[in-house]
Amino acid sequence: MIPYFRACAALAGVALIAGCASTPEGVAPRSNGWVKDEVSDSYVFGYPLVLMDISREAATGSAPGQAAPNTLRHAQSLPPVGASSPREPNLDTLGSSGWLDVSREPVLVALPDSHGRYMDARALDMWTNVVWSTAAKGNQRVSGLKSQTIAFVPVGWKGTLPARAQRVEVSTRYVWFLARIETRGGGDLASARRLQRGIRVAPLSAWDARGQRVAQADPQTGASLAGDPVATGAPAAQIAALDAKGFFDRLALALEDNAPEPDDAHALKILGDIGVQPGDPAQLPTGAKDAAVVNAGLADGRARVATPPSNLLAGNGWLWVGDDAGNYGADYALRGYAAYASPGLPTSRDEARARVAQDSDGHTLNGANRYVIHFSAKQLPPVRGFWSITAYTPDGALDDDAPVRVAFGDRNGARRNRDGSLDVQVSAERPRGGANWVPVPKGDFRLVLRMYAPKPQATDGTWQPPAVERQ
Structure with missing residues (x-):
């Protein structure tokens, strides 16, 4: 080919x-x-x-933070602050990633049953199109991912795959595979790490007829390496x-x-x-x-x-990619911007990711001020999974001086008002009572709202996040 x-x-x-x-x-x-x-x-x-x-190229090899092709590297902790951190690091999940090379034979990935814990996975071709994701088959990811095996094969490959393996044809030599497992940090990390170790990846020749990876496979294929992977922001x-x-x-x-x-x-x-x-x-x-x-x-x-295209979804100062995420066709402007702003962006069924850098008056968000985001009872982020809001510096880093590094969301005991609405406090200093707080840098910053397993209205333009109001 x-x-x-x-x-x-x-x-x-x-x-x-x-x-x-x-x-x-x-x-x-x-x-x-x-x-x-x-x-x-x-x-x-x-x-x-x-x-x-x-x-x-940066992620494959034997240096610290790298992994051989057809090998996954599992992050063992939530991202650190500083230059080694990827752009807009995720504080909700532990990530596992690896680069699959399908030039010689199919490469199989087996995902474990997550036993009720939120988990998702996706694979991107070299043009950043999502060729497969856990959302594609309608898996019940909100109540946990079911065990499954995916076989990534070159277009036109003829051969026999293990029973029950899902065939996914890929037109590029390499595939970027990513999986995310929900964690609240601290002692909860151990449970997420156990699930990471249950993910198996190897070429077809290292699997037997029952769909199990052969125990004596080459240690450089199908291995799992612990430790933070190469930062995804560095290639830009x-x-x-x-x-x-x-x-x-x-x-x-x-x-x-x-x-x-x-x-x-x-x-x-x-x-x-x-x-x-x-x-x-x-x-x-x-x-x-x-x-x-x-x-x-x-x-x-x-x-x-680097410029947001005109067909991004927009509302109250927030911008996000809608239903075309991960499937761009000939929309090169949207594909280029998505690759620049959100490397590895999932499809709209997996996640919606909205950003805002200005308040309701059009002024740049700055930690010298206090802000509030008021969600009415009917305006809460529409998700089947969960949602969170995280603050970053203008270049997408976590704040080095922040007293805590948290992503506030519906998993954090959000306190609603009597009418069902929700007020999120956005400030550098902890507000009185400390409830519903998004800690931010003392200088300029931006916010990222992540919606995991969003409902259709989050990505078709019928729903908008509320404005960030300066108090």
């Missing part, structure tokens, strides 16, 4: 270059203004693949440091093993326009004026992936 894809893309590029190599007599040469737009468009298109490829900084040649070289190399969708033919044509072919070093325009135009296109592409 991969050689065929590369050959087709290369032939398309040759045809395109041949068509542009000469200019009919009497027709003025085309200006290079198109280069900026096509470099920008190609950056937005390719950003998710480059991000995933850098993330995979590596991409930001790449110049145009470095970015498109990386994209071209990743394209060789990770084909885009058939509907992406026009995006491949544009890549060919600017000299990018799968598997080959990028041949960007090099004319006297082209370098400045290429750099301008790169800058424009960087700005676009």
